[in-house]
Amino acid sequence: MIDFINVSKVYGNGVKALSNINIHIDKGEFVFIVGSSGAGKSTLIKLLLKEEDPTDGKIYLNDMDITKVKNRRIPYIRRNIGVVFQDFRLLKNKTVYENVAFAMEIIGSSSKEIRRQVPMMLSMVGLSNKAHSYPDQLSGGEQQRVSIARALVNRPTVLIADEPTGNLDPDTAWEIMRLLKEINRRGTTVLMATHARDIVNAMRRRVIALEKGRVVRDELKGVYDYEV
Amino acid sequence: MIDFINVSKVYGNGVKALSNINIHIDKGEFVFIVGSSGAGKSTLIKLLLKEEDPTDGKIYLNDMDITKVKNRRIPYIRRNIGVVFQDFRLLKNKTVYENVAFAMEIIGSSSKEIRRQVPMMLSMVGLSNKAHSYPDQLSGGEQQRVSIARALVNRPTVLIADEPTGNLDPDTAWEIMRLLKEINRRGTTVLMATHARDIVNAMRRRVIALEKGRVVRDELKGVYDYEV
Amino acid sequence: MKFRLFKNIIKQGFVGMWRNRMMSLASIGSVMSVLIILGIILVIVLNINNLTGMAKEQFDEIQVYLEDGINEEQIENIGEKLRELDGVLAVIYQSKEQALEIFKKEWGDKAYLFEGLEKNPLPNSYIIQLKDIKYTEDVVNRINGLTGIEDIRYYKDIVEKMMAISNFVRAGGLAVISILILVSIFIISNTVKLTVAARRREISIMKYIGATNGYIRGPFILEGIFLGAIGSILAILIVSFGYKYLFLVVNERLYVLFTVYMIPYYEILDDIIIMFTAIGIGIGVLGSIISLRKFLRV
Amino acid sequence: MKFRLFKNIIKQGFVGMWRNRMMSLASIGSVMSVLIILGIILVIVLNINNLTGMAKEQFDEIQVYLEDGINEEQIENIGEKLRELDGVLAVIYQSKEQALEIFKKEWGDKAYLFEGLEKNPLPNSYIIQLKDIKYTEDVVNRINGLTGIEDIRYYKDIVEKMMAISNFVRAGGLAVISILILVSIFIISNTVKLTVAARRREISIMKYIGATNGYIRGPFILEGIFLGAIGSILAILIVSFGYKYLFLVVNERLYVLFTVYMIPYYEILDDIIIMFTAIGIGIGVLGSIISLRKFLRV
Numbered sequence A, B: 001m002i003d004f005i006n007v008s009k010v011y012g013n014g015v016k017a018l019s020n021i022n023i024h025i026d027k028g029e030f031v032f033i034v035g036s037s038g039a040g041k042s043t044l045i046k047l048l049l050k051e052e053d054p055t056d057g058k059i060y061l062n063d064m065d066i067t068k069v070k071n072r073r074i075p076y077i078r079r080n081i082g083v084v085f086q087d088f089r090l091l092k093n094k095t096v097y098e099n100v101a102f103a104m105e106i107i108g109s110s111s112k113e114i115r116r117q118v119p120m121m122l123s124m125v126g127l128s129n130k131a132h133s134y135p136d137q138l139s140g141g142e143q144q145r146v147s148i149a150r151a152l153v154n155r156p157t158v159l160i161a162d163e164p165t166g167n168l169d170p171d172t173a174w175e176i177m178r179l180l181k182e183i184n185r186r187g188t189t190v191l192m193a194t195h196a197r198d199i200v201n202a203m204r205r206r207v208i209a210l211e212k213g214r215v216v217r218d219e220l221k222g223v224y225d226y227e228v
Numbered sequence C, D: 001m002k003f004r005l006f007k008n009i010i011k012q013g014f015v016g017m018w019r020n021r022m023m024s025l026a027s028i029g030s031v032m033s034v035l036i037i038l039g040i041i042l043v044i045v046l047n048i049n050n051l052t053g054m055a056k057e058q059f060d061e062i063q064v065y066l067e068d069g070i071n072e073e074q075i076e077n078i079g080e081k082l083r084e085l086d087g088v089l090a091v092i093y094q095s096k097e098q099a100l101e102i103f104k105k106e107w108g109d110k111a112y113l114f115e116g117l118e119k120n121p122l123p124n125s126y127i128i129q130l131k132d133i134k135y136t137e138d139v140v141n142r143i144n145g146l147t148g149i150e151d152i153r154y155y156k157d158i159v160e161k162m163m164a165i166s167n168f169v170r171a172g173g174l175a176v177i178s179i180l181i182l183v184s185i186f187i188i189s190n191t192v193k194l195t196v197a198a199r200r201r202e203i204s205i206m207k208y209i210g211a212t213n214g215y216i217r218g219p220f221i222l223e224g225i226f227l228g229a230i231g232s233i234l235a236i237l238i239v240s241f242g243y244k245y246l247f248l249v250v251n252e253r254l255y256v257l258f259t260v261y262m263i264p265y266y267e268i269l270d271d272i273i274i275m276f277t278a279i280g281i282g283i284g285v286l287g288s289i290i291s292l293r294k295f296l297r298v
């Protein structure tokens, strides 16, 4: 499903964010990516989304080499992936409802589908009563949940989440995790970068640990670290 | 030092973010503000900074009623407070060094002071090697640490931090906490909104818990919640 | 599905324009301002051009003085030959008596000064009207070959000077208008560029969640069209009413001297409408496309 | 400490301009474009005005024809009285012989036509040069009261029409220039507004960490001044070199007809430099201040 083969990334200013990464993720897996601040987690995700191009190596998504994909095709690749961004990336001049609906509009869903699907997603992340607020009028955690709802609304085959619980209290965080588990159970591959030691340790899923841009650990049923 | 007296805040769109808050914080205290997503933590902080005005009630800071302060005086109030914002609020077109130095420039510090103080702060948050990067070139956690360095560089009498560890891995988070503890030990009042249960429970400081805009718990040497 | 996408794009164009009210106003204002300036210059150039054209018409005559000794038949003969020349529109005979009448009329109440003349000193003449002033030289050369001609009076110097002025005004006007159109595209594309820059984050977010370039570009281009169209409609109204007012005022106050020389407002209206609409919308579309290019590469 | 703050503000003005290169270019471009347009109109208006002024000078004469029967002394007498009138600059005597000479000269090689005249039909006359054309009516009325005058010829109609044209051009030019200045302030303040809007977040962050309004405003206003100044320098160069070129071309190609009527470029330069610099910088400062007002309320 997802393959990183000898992937390296050096940013324009010379920062080596990733060196020689090799990862294979199967369809339906649930993978945590952990590592200290600046280890390269977000960079790994940006490569998958073609927000950045790797300096070296190949990345396969659904058996397609996305490092070679033409610019015109990029949007169609992104549509298969639901993403929760670390900095949320909500459209400021659209309401919560419109932000989520927009993800459906761009793939040409019918307004009937949109009217059914969006409220359902919003209630799943506990934001039904904020549907008509603008992002500026939301708390940090609420914005993060809008971002989650938008990532899930098109039922993507892959869900990528960059610290989706960073701004959430433990209770809300666990609710979101239940949602992701459920989605994963139904067949969606989930890739989640996180610092939430409690969650990683409790879930007992595959853990890939990065350190200074290298994979230092990759275990099934892993834990956040060995200091626990 | 800080007093909230019967403070309520209703946002323009009718959301009741805070109702009848009464809090007294002494000079030199270290206070955690906890509560689920949307409980009103950030709103409380925004009131202290005069980013929002309370709908009702009075707020005293250093024995001054800041609800009555003239617009022209607001900057001088803010200079006594160091703030770590939940959304970082770094200046995009300034480097890390310049962002931190800017906080000193506006209060008219000498360039000698600036040249001594800024590198020291950056090394304390572990960002010496990123001094000349722009915020866009930083990871989420690195941005958060720049925000912390900027808040501390002027040695404010009050430090307000809105989830300063939300984007940090546990190790880095603990380092930051050690920094805050040290600053508090030297006499700075610290007010920190957080979801980090581990940290709150380990530190054993005063905890104020909000729920739907009300203070539901206020204990010295408290814990994050009773479910632990 | 295609239709639904299209509907969405149109809706977003409108919504975008409304939500960014201030910037929309700025863009409309810029299109309008530039078109108004263009209109002012256009009106000036068209009128100067028109004036020159009219002046030119008054000098497209050649007067051919005939020798005093020739008879009626010879006169007729010369007239025939003149009529056959290339570029000649009409030939009118003016006898020496008619010439004296006109001469006296020109002197008005001082005409008595010429009562004492022994004999009419003025010659018979033909007045040739040319199809166009450019035939002057040719016609004069041919007439020089005829017999019975005493003198040819034509306005060669004046003609040449008028031609030079006319060309000069036309070229100058064209240059000024070209510069103005470039300037306006520059201003508008800057405005749109800033508008787009202010929405750079929005655009990049759209791209990150899988919107195609066409989908993103659509509403912006539509917005550009709307803004350009509204700007040009306003400019059309202001320029045409302004010119109409000016025309009427001039007509009233300075009627003797001016009216005939000013192009009537109804004649200029069509040109302005077509030109402004085309330029306004063109600028809007061009501005949007140019400004978007950079930001779509995400 | 005050000095340090000031140094910081200046530094930030420069740095801000450089870091927002694209937008700075846009602003400079707008100031420049508007000033160029203003320059074009200014040159047109000044020249038309100048032309009218010159034409006016040529018509500030009154010709007074004297009766044929009066003697030398009476003629002298009338001359004295004319010289004493208010508004009269100079009085020149033209005898009937001189008049005939001039008359013949005007007819050039057709002058022989008048050889057959029994006696000189032209009268003696005085030519009065007025200090200003506005005295015409007054002077004419006074002359009518004198004896020995046969006729007064003056260009009342033409004078009045010329005055009307002159006033019209002056008023029109003023109106066009006023509109243009308003339009330019509008365009620039929009540009600056958009620049500021794009930095809205930056401004609000500065406010949140305790910067005073003055500290924030300083660099933006300085930036506005720089942008305006650069824009006006460019415009001054383009307009003055453009006009110089035009003047020289006209001078070469159309020298007989035009040169005298065009204001020499060196006479216009000072005005343009002072005017453009003032307007450019004024627009920059005004635009910055207007645009900042809204965003400083945080």
Ligand SMILES: Nc1ncnc2c1ncn2[C@@H]1O[C@H](COP(=O)(O)OP(=O)(O)OP(=O)(O)O)[C@@H](O)[C@H]1O
Pocket: A011, A012, A013, A015, A016, A017, A035, A036, A037, A038, A039, A040, A041, A042, A043, A044, A086, B130, B136, B137, B138, B139, B140, B141, B142, B167, B168, B169
């Ligand atoms: N656009 C960029 N240009 C240059 N360097 C960058 C850029 N983006 C990230 N980096 C650097 O690359 C390294 C990895 O960054 P990345 O965002 O992948 O970290 P991360 O693991 O997501 O960290 P965090 O947990 O703090 O979000 C960091 O050192 C960062 O400073």
Ligand SMILES: Nc1ncnc2c1ncn2[C@@H]1O[C@H](COP(=O)(O)OP(=O)(O)OP(=O)(O)O)[C@@H](O)[C@H]1O
Pocket: A130, A136, A137, A138, A139, A140, A141, A142, A167, A168, A169, B011, B012, B013, B015, B016, B017, B035, B036, B037, B038, B039, B040, B041, B042, B043, B044, B086
């Ligand atoms: N500008 C605003 N306009 C309207 N409502 C707002 C605004 N800002 C916040 N709110 C609402 O006020 C409530 C409290 O928000 P606040 O940001 O204080 O929560 P919080 O405790 O900081 O939450 P989090 O932990 O998710 O950051 C929320 O319901 C939020 O939607």
Ligand SMILES: [Mg+2]
Pocket: A041, A042, A043, A086, A162, B139, B140, B141
């Ligand atoms: Mg990251």
Ligand SMILES: [Mg+2]
Pocket: A139, A140, A141, B041, B042, B043, B086, B162
């Ligand atoms: Mg908050």
